[in-house]
Amino acid sequence: MYAPRIHKSAAVLVAALALLAVPAAQAGDGHDHGDAPPAATGPALPRFAAVSEDFELVAVVNGTHLTLYLDHADSNSPVKDAQLEVEIGGQKIKVQPHAEGEFEATLAQPLQPGATPVTATVTAGAVTDLLAGELDLHADEHAEQGNASHWQSASGWVAGVLGALGAMAWGWRRYATGRRSRTGAAA
Known part of the structure; x- marks a missing residue:
């Protein structure tokens, strides 16, 4: 009786295709590590940072909305009861406190692409400090x-x-x- 022989290359090909067809292995009950962290779906919003011996300031720009976070440099804790004055590209921006160490502002118009100088004056109790940074926008x-x-x-x-x-x-x-x-x- 005749029995067909399978070539080695055909056997390797069938094995490779079988591996491609098998769905990804799933962990059983009690063996998973919780939900996967959400993946970033797009580019990060533009931001800038300015640091001194006393303070750290980070700002996130979302169109014309500006959110600023002010922390103590040594402890990374929010600065309580601080006053903040910000100047972007030579234009003073009115900043409103939103929460402890958090401020918000609205720009008159969206910032233009390129490097824009940023300065901030922080007054917290008896300490006054001038922070400087640069916002570099290249959205396209x-x-x-x-x-x-x-x-x-x-x-x-x-x-x-x-x-x-x-x-x-x-x-x-x-x-x-x-x-x-x-x-x-x-x-």
């Missing part, structure tokens, strides 16, 4: 990088699928050719 660059990485990821998947299909076709052809030659010799 970040958007293009995000789109490019998305397409690079998709093209990698497409190339992998096409490679697997090509390998399947090659293996099938070798198998069929070998079978024809064996069948022809037996007849």
Whole structure:
């Protein structure tokens, strides 16, 4: 009785395709590590930081909305009862306290791309300090990088699928050719 032999390359191909078809392993009950942390979905908002011996100031710009966080440099704790005056690109911005060590402001218009000097005067009790920093905006660059990485990821998947299909076709052809030659010799 005739038993067909499977070529090594066909066996390797079948094993590789079986591995691709198996879904990702899942942890059983009690063996997972909780919910995965959320992944960043887009570029981070522009921000700047200014530091002195006494204070650390970080500001986040979201369009025309500015959120500022003021902490003590030595303990990283919020500064209580502080007054803050901010100047961005030579223009004074009215800053309102929002919470302990947190301030908010609204810009008259969105900031232009490029480097913009920022200065802040902090008054907390008997301590007054001048902080300086620079806000560097390049929003268009970040958007293009995000789109490019998305397409690079998709093209990698497409190339992998096409490679697997090509390998399947090659293996099938070798198998069929070998079978024809064996069948022809037996007849």
